[in-house]
Every structure is written in C-alpha cells, then in structure tokens.
Amino acid sequence: MSRASDRAYSTIREMIMSGELAPGDPLGEEALAERCGVSRTPVRDALRRLEADMLVSRTDTQRSFVADWSLDDIADVFELRAMLEGHAAQRAAERMDDGTLKALRRCNSALRDAVQASPPDVDRFLERNKEFHALIIEAAGSRKLVSLLASVIEQPVVWRTAHHYGAEELRRSCGEHDELLAAFARRDGAWANAIMSGHIRRAFHAYADAHRGLTAIDNRARRRTA
Amino acid sequence: MSRASDRAYSTIREMIMSGELAPGDPLGEEALAERCGVSRTPVRDALRRLEADMLVSRTDTQRSFVADWSLDDIADVFELRAMLEGHAAQRAAERMDDGTLKALRRCNSALRDAVQASPPDVDRFLERNKEFHALIIEAAGSRKLVSLLASVIEQPVVWRTAHHYGAEELRRSCGEHDELLAAFARRDGAWANAIMSGHIRRAFHAYADAHRGLTAIDNRARRRTA
DNA sequence: CCGACTCGAATTGTATACAATAAGGATGTT
C-alpha cells in the first residue's frame, strides 16, 4: 500500500465509506489530490477503480460524484447478491473439502463469541462475517463469480447501517450460518443455496427497516436546518 | 469517440477481439501507445477499462497481458450469464409494456430475415441478436444488472467463434426468441427465465463443441510450426 | 420575466520528463 495511487484509493474510499463525503458530493481531481497528498495522476487511477466499485459515478462529461443510491437501486443490488451468493454457496457445497469446512466452523465460532459478548462486539462481528462470506465465495472456485460479487457486496450504505443491528438480528444471523455449515457438511448444494439466498434477503429487510428510520430522521434534521 | 483514451480503448479492444493479439501476449504501455498513435496516459486509462472488462489481466507487478481463459473459466462465465440473463428476462416479463414488446418483435423478425437469407447473413444475425438481448436487459430496469451483465457478455472468444454456427443453430436460436416473446406477451416471468436460461446454456454447448474442434486444429498447426 | 448567448474560471484530457521498480542476462562461486 505504498504506491501513491493505492493511498489515494483507500483514502477516498474511506472518506466515502465513513460518510465524510455524502452521496452526490462532487469529486474534483485537484481537490482530492491535495487532500491525499499526491498529484492528480494517481487520483485519476483511484477514481477509475472506485467507479468500477460503483462508489463513484460520472456524468456524461466525466465529472465525478459520490454515487447516490435510491432504495430501489439498493433493493436491486440485494436481489442480485442473493442470487449470486446463493449460487456461490451451492457451488461451494458441491466442492467443499474438510479443510475449508473446518475454517468456516472456526470462523463462525469466533463470530458467535463476538455476538454473545455483552455488549455484542459489532465491529468484530462484521469482520468475521465478511471473512465467512469470503471463504464461501473462494470455495465456489469461479474467478468471474469473485469479481461480480465484489462489485455487489461493497456497498457503503449497507455497511454503515450494519451498526444498527439489534442483538436479535445478530443471533439469528449466526444461526443461519450454522445451518449453512450443516448444508456444507452434507454437500447439499440446493440447501446451501436456499439458506444463503434467504440469509441475504433477511439482511436486506433489516437494512430497509433501519433505512426508513434513518431517512425519517434525516428529513426532520434537514427541515430544521432549512 | 474522439477522445484519445477512447481511441486507445477501442483499438486495443479490437486487436484482442479479432485475435491479432493472442491470449497471453504482453501489453507494454509504450508499444500500445505507438500503435494507437497516442501517448501512454490514455493507454493506461484504456488498459484499466479493459481490465475491468476482463479482457486484460495483470501480474502482481502490474504488467499487462491479454487475458487467457480456460474452457472451465468460460463455462463459469456462461453459467453466470445464464443465471443473470434469465433473471433479466424474468424481470423484463414482469415489467413488459406494449412498446417494448413491439420493438422486440420487430427485432426478432429482422433477425429471422438474416437467418433465412441464403447464405445466412451471420454478421447481421449477431448484430440483431445483440440488440434483442440488450432490449431485454434494458427492460429489466436494474442499473446494476446492466453493468454486471455487460462484463459477462463481452467475451471475445465467444463472439469470434459465433461465425461457426450452422444454419441449424441459427434457426433454433430464432425459435427460442419466439418462445421468449410468447412468455413476454403473457407476462410470465418464470417462463421467460426458463427459456432464456436454456437459450444461453445451449449457446455454451454450441461454443464448447466448436472450441474443441478449433483447439484440435490449433494444436495440429502448432505442432507443424514447432 | 424568460431564454439564448458569450466569455471567464474551473475542470478534465493529454503529452512528456523523470523517478522507481522489475525482468533478464552476465558473472562468479560452489
């Protein structure tokens, strides 16, 4: 991560993910270059990558903005993710070897520890959860699937609101992982697919509920400052 | 398409698609810049885009090569395409309006003309076929789905071998489009999904058969020149 | 008051020079 374009990439990415830059904010190359302490060249590189990640969008005249997502857009993304990650789970189940299964069990057990702590350690939960899903995608053994899913999983809005999960949600999520493990142990691809698809869809509805709340709050705040 | 980076993009892309550059060939920035008549800057831009298209791959040290695909990789891509484009067809069926349906009918009828000419006009077939599929993806009304499918449809190897389709295959393909139209007319999403998925899978096997033949020929030729 | 137009400022696109790094071959050692 010593190359300037990598620094620019992760700096800008972090600014977007953290909300420091809000959806719709303009991203001038010069301004970003200054904030990242590099020249425009690596910034342009970084913007291209972030555009591929769909964290940045461009007008027809090549001006960049922080990508803005409607709830409909997000619903689409979750639907695709449910389908693709379900497919990944199916392939993983059909190709599962004992080493990977063991790693998944270990990962989910660490995840459970994070959930059962009081208060639950949400950051560690997110980290382990990411690792769990990554292991499955890896085990599916399809290069293209990896790259497609990457662009569908990295949704800043989603990760930002994961902190609003209740203890209830976290425990249920953990339980679904257990069921996934059972499906893997039996090498039952269709079962794994069904569980994973449901798992993602539940996550969407949890997100949508939280989002409605947030939007209401935002609107109230906006009205107050207007 | 007047910007230098666009020229570089389409020039390099065309060199790859046409086979002028073979899988595994190194892609030096300077050499490409000279061949495209531009400086290295737009070439770097173009390479990034082509990498996102998965037409170009890079080593860990950022050296670029024409991407190489094993038959397994290609099978993966077709599987994903079948799933995603089936999903697109389903959504399209559920959202179909009469205008789009009419456009699809007109498109398929032009496609049929190209097939029934003697000899069949394969180039026009490909063009219309592309348009037909694009209309459906458009009608699915999901931005993200558009971008995912784009990266899965643009497979150079595939298009290059489409010319080996027999008249038989072409006619069958046309018939499947008819059935798709019937599913759209009834707004039957599940039906449309099933047809589309099968349609893509058939295309894969046609490709795989042709590819086995081509590989055999290649190997013979290689042995001769070695 | 509204719309088309113009011109200046801001922003992106491209070329080029130079710095940093990696690949490939020569050299010497075991």
Next chain:
DNA sequence: AACATCCTTATTGTATACAATTCGAGTCGG
C-alpha cells in the same frame, strides 16, 4: 552444471505543464 548475485535495460509510477472542454454567471434581446 546449478545457483545466487549484481548490473543493465525495459517497463511502470508519478508529477507537472499545457490543451481542450465544460460550467455558470452575467448580458443582451425578446
């Protein structure tokens, strides 16, 4: 002959200057 090491050369990364576009404010005419 096999192998590690150094050095040369080729290639990529970055900064910067300048050209080409685009945006928007201000102006003019209807």
